Amino acid sequence: MPSKLPVIAIILFVIALTATGVFYTVDERERAIVFKFGEIIRSDDKPGLRMKLPFINNVRSFDARVQTMDAEPELYLTIEKKGLVVDSFVKWRIIDTTKYFVSVGGQTSTASTRLRQLINDGLKTEFGKRSVNDVISGDRAVIMNVVQENTNREAKKYGLEVIDVRLKRVDLVPEISQSVYDRMEAERGRVAKELRARGAEAAERLRADADRQSQIIIAEAEREAQVKRGEGDAEATRIYAEAYSADAEFFSFYRSLEAYKNTFKNKDAMMVIEPDSEFFKYLKNPAR
Secondary structure, eight states, X not given: OGGGHHHHHHHHHHHHHHHHHHEEEEOTTEEEEEEETTEEEEEOOXXXXXXXXXXXXXXXXXXXXXXXXXXXXXXXXXXXXXXXXXXXXXXXXXXXXXXXXHHHTTOHHHHHHHHHHHHHHHHHHHHXXXXXXXXXXXXXXXXXXXXXXXXXXXXXXXXXXEEEEXXXXXXXXXXXXXXXXXXXXXXXXXXXXXXXXXXXXXXXXXXXXXXXXXXXXXXXXXXXXXXXXXXXXXXXXXXXXHHHHHOHHHHHHHHHHHHHHHHTTSTTXXXXXXXXXGGGHHHHOTTO
């Protein structure tokens, strides 16, 4: 019996080794390819425990989760030949393991290089169709959608799916940034000057209108005053006429008193007249 123990041990070792080579596990986060002497015979096995022929089949697994590739900032030219520094990233995953292995050898670095080239070509084309103002003012979403769709169509040839393309940052190169800033500053200065000129013109127009209205009001007041004075003079004349008609002598006396008052209003006034002048008529003979 003791002599059989080594044989039993060897048999158990062979069985364990064979069992290890027969079974393999596919994780839910992976995609697997089964080879037979280097030739692909099966791919994209469902997750779980699987079997293979030991020493004949071998298995390679690849990460099927969504992966993110941060691209290096690149310089792209707009339709005006102005440079924009663009920082972007891409989200992708494997959807066809066989194509992925055949096209890029199952190498993530090679897949990233291919995707980076596709993204660069797409962004170069889209930026070359647009002006700086278009890119900055609102076409970024359109650019991302177009590049994602075009890149995804090409990436399927490598067994990949491009889920998303994002532009993290779009900046003008320093010298262009300063030029744009100077132009914007000049434009704002021009607009401000134009607005000030319009304001001054409006203010002058308001002042002129106010002066015109003031002159109209003053002229209207003068006209009304003249009318009132004319009416007053007419009324005074009427009253004088009535008084004269009622008592001519009294009216004459009243007019003489007015003449005296107006003549001696100034204390320094001096008159040289004959004593028997008509001017002293009522002073000589008050009884009359």
